[in-house]
Amino acid sequence: MPDITLRRATADDSKRLTRLVRGSGAYRGDYAAMVDGYQVGAAYIEHHPVYVAVDGSDDRVLGFYALLVDEAELDLAFVADSAQGLGIGRLLMAHMIEQARAAGLTSVKVVAHPPAEEFYLRTGARRTGTVRASGRIHWDRPELRYDVA
Template sequence: MPTDPTVHIRRAVGADADALTALTQRSRAYEGRYRAILEGYAITAAQVARDACHAAFDEDGGLLGYYSLVHDRVAGDAELDLLFVDDAAQGRGVGALLFAHMRKTARALGAHRVRIVSHPPAEPFYLRMGAVRVGEQPPRGRVAWARPLLELVP
């Protein structure tokens, strides 16, 4: 599992919701035609409390990124609902740290499988992390583009 002593990952709390929303909304990966998926989207305190949401911080307490995992106890699997690294913090291993932490969380929850509907430009990252492409999610509603569907055995 990758480590970095300058990055601290902890369970997110309701008070983090606005900062998580702001990081998400300013993501350059969702500019242009991809913007539609984030329009009006906000992470709520209830969502943070309900889902397995964890955030990464630097040594000064600055938010670097976060993930949110939705666990389906009945089905015994999970879905990676959100994974974002702040634009300024990308490319230095924070995504890999969050992904490894998510994997550990999924195992602890007893999920046999993690489903990932990937933002198209993020697919190479997920493949690098060991997820496997299993199909494609067709366009739906305001999401007018197909999205890679991947799975991970945690």
């Protein structure tokens, strides 16, 4: 297990977070359109609470999440393919819940990538509905919620 440091992302992390999103194995095949050309921009990072998990020994990005406080929504959550199964996602979700609680939120909505639904359920979210396909997203997505109060 790597020595994990969890910290607030900075604008300098933009390129690394973008590479993690675009290179995610979970978004290959039919799901590739979801991340094609996606960018985690510096302005986005500076405006929203974005937290990154890095390997303390080499500063390699292991995963990150972005919480939209005004919308009470988890906008992004990714774990590097090479770090899957190490507990990084669970660590990030526990931290997100702490941050949401500290911001005064009572719950956090997640519109999940379909293959990630089980992960969110295992980390305490509950299924609340379905977001129907629209635009360039041609598949329904599970809607979940973390209760944080």
